[in-house]
Amino acid sequence: MTETEILIIGGGIAGASTAYHLAQSAHDVTLLERGAIAGEASGVNAGSIGATGWGDMPDLEAYLTMGSLEMFKSLQLDLGSDIEFRQSGSLQAIHTKAQYAFARDRVLHLRAHGHRLELLTTREARSIEPEVNPALLGFIYMPLRAQADPQKATRALASAAQRSGAGIYTQCEVTAIRQRSDGTYIVETSQEPIAAGTLVLAAGAWCGSLGALLGLRIPIVPVRGQMWATESLPPRVCHTISSTESALQWHTAPGNEHDTPPYLTHRGDERLTRHLYGRQTRDGDIIFGGDRQLVGYNKVPDSAGIAVNRDHAAEVLPLLRELPIKRSWAGLMPFSLDGKPLIGRIPQRSNLYIVSGLASSGFGRGPMAGKLLADYLHTGYPHPVLAEADPARCVTLVE
Numbered sequence: 001m002t003e004t005e006i007l008i009i010g011g012g013i014a015g016a017s018t019a020y021h022l023a024q025s026a027h028d029v030t031l032l033e034r035g036a037i038a039g040e041a042s043g044v045n046a047g048s049i050g051a052t053g054w055g056d057m058p059d060l061e062a063y064l065t066m067g068s069l070e071m072f073k074s075l076q077l078d079l080g081s082d083i084e085f086r087q088s089g090s091l092q093a094i095h096t097k098a099q100y101a102f103a104r105d106r107v108l109h110l111r112a113h114g115h116r117l118e119l120l121t122t123r124e125a126r127s128i129e130p131e132v133n134p135a136l137l138g139f140i141y142m143p144l145r146a147q148a149d150p151q152k153a154t155r156a157l158a159s160a161a162q163r164s165g166a167g168i169y170t171q172c173e174v175t176a177i178r179q180r181s182d183g184t185y186i187v188e189t190s191q192e193p194i195a196a197g198t199l200v201l202a203a204g205a206w207c208g209s210l211g212a213l214l215g216l217r218i219p220i221v222p223v224r225g226q227m228w229a230t231e232s233l234p235p236r237v238c239h240t241i242s243s244t245e246s247a248l249q250w251h252t253a254p255g256n257e258h259d260t261p262p263y264l265t266h267r268g269d270e271r272l273t274r275h276l277y278g279r280q281t282r283d284g285d286i287i288f289g290g291d292r293q294l295v296g297y298n299k300v301p302d303s304a305g306i307a308v309n310r311d312h313a314a315e316v317l318p319l320l321r322e323l324p325i326k327r328s329w330a331g332l333m334p335f336s337l338d339g340k341p342l343i344g345r346i347p348q349r350s351n352l353y354i355v356s357g358l359a360s361s362g363f364g365r366g367p368m369a370g371k372l373l374a375d376y377l378h379t380g381y382p383h384p385v386l387a388e389a390d391p392a393r394c395v396t397l398v399e
């Protein structure tokens with residue numbers, strides 16, 4: 001039987017980054033992926049990377065966003081991987097007076113705590129993003145925000161892990177897990193079984209199923225995100241684009257109940273808010289998305305939701321009204337029930353760790369989530385900012 005010191009399950013951005021950083025610290029690490037690297041959420045997302053700076057007192061969010069931003073930069077600029085990284089900055093549209101008041105307070109609050117963002121008039125925004133709608137009330141400008149190709153970035157991390165010595169096995173599904181009396185995990189797969197001293201769950205929206213194999217309830221649920229794209233155009237959109245509508249809604253009413261996560265656009269079939277994110281890719285497609293809906297493991301895009309999202313996008317970029325939708329797609333985001341990540345040790349079993357719950361912003365936060373977990377495994381100590389991501393708060397034994 002193949003043996004490894006640390007076995008990671010899941011070849012998305014969280015697993016790939018964990019493998020890379022463990023291999024860099026000379027650990028014997030193996031990663032198993034059921035399909036292809038970046039075959040799920042990490043390969044189909046919008047490629048937006050969120051960041052507003054470290055702030056005066058960096059918390060987990062600052063570490064995840066700013067640490068990841070540095071890693072994306074390093075992949076593109078130092079390690080020679082073309083991941084289409086661009087520090088494009090981002091513009092968040094303000095449509096109403098209520099949104100304006102909320103946006104102004106948010107900008108003032110974050111700036112007072114050392115973050116980098118500003119409120120722009122629409123005229124100022126049009127001077128850096130000429131296609132935005134002149135009828136809007138203003139924009140929040142976040143200059144550190146960036147973008148990259150999600151497939152290329154995730155695969156670049158997995159390749160870097162492999163070059164550093166990690167074993168990466170694709171088309172290899174974990175089907176059963178048991179723990180021997182000496183603590184070793186015996187992991188049955190669609191290929192050969194593997195024995196591992198330590199196990200890391202990085203299976204995104206499927207962490208709950210893996211937990212069940214271990215007799216654990218891991219409260220991570222799949223949330224469908226969906227996107228659409230236009231035909232390829234010459235460069236027209238420079239920044240990543242979003243809207244303040246959902247930010248105000250979720251600030252007022254996060255919307256979580258005991259068995260549903262916060263920050264969704266729907267409760268059942270009922271729409272609670274519109275949400276928006278998008279950008280123009282290097283090959284010229286303008287891509288947008290927004291809806292976050294609990295529909296189990298259904299990855300079929302909902303055309304009614306796409307139509308609402310397209311109208312929302314066209315309110316910000318009127319050129320989109322004339323452009324047909326060329327294709328649409330969906331993926332599953334790993335949401336925890338309290339909306340916070342799970343990064344750390346699962347106390348109910350020995351040598352069991354998780355890096356997941358990265359929700360709707362796991363592409364932009366995944367690289368640093370993997371590094372924080374890898375550093376924990378390497379040193380034996382969690383970074384203090386991981387306290388709020390401690391899995392002990394919510395993982396339980398199945399009765």
Ligand SMILES: Cc1cc2nc3c(=O)[nH]c(=O)nc-3n(C[C@H](O)[C@H](O)[C@H](O)COP(=O)(O)OP(=O)(O)OC[C@H]3O[C@@H](n4cnc5c(N)ncnc54)[C@H](O)[C@@H]3O)c2cc1C
Binds near residue numbers: 227277
């Ligand atoms: C439409 C959409 C748009 C998004 N846009 C953005 C964005 O712009 N910016 C941003 O930051 N985030 C975005 N996200 C969120 C982001 O994509 C996710 O948070 C992130 O990719 C999660 O990464 P992960 O590695 O945890 O999970 P995943 O990428 O889902 O990887 C988990 C992997 O585990 C594998 N796996 C599962 N079970 C097993 C098993 N039994 N055996 C072996 N392998 C297994 C799966 O095949 C999968 O490849 C978006 C998501 C979607 C769906």
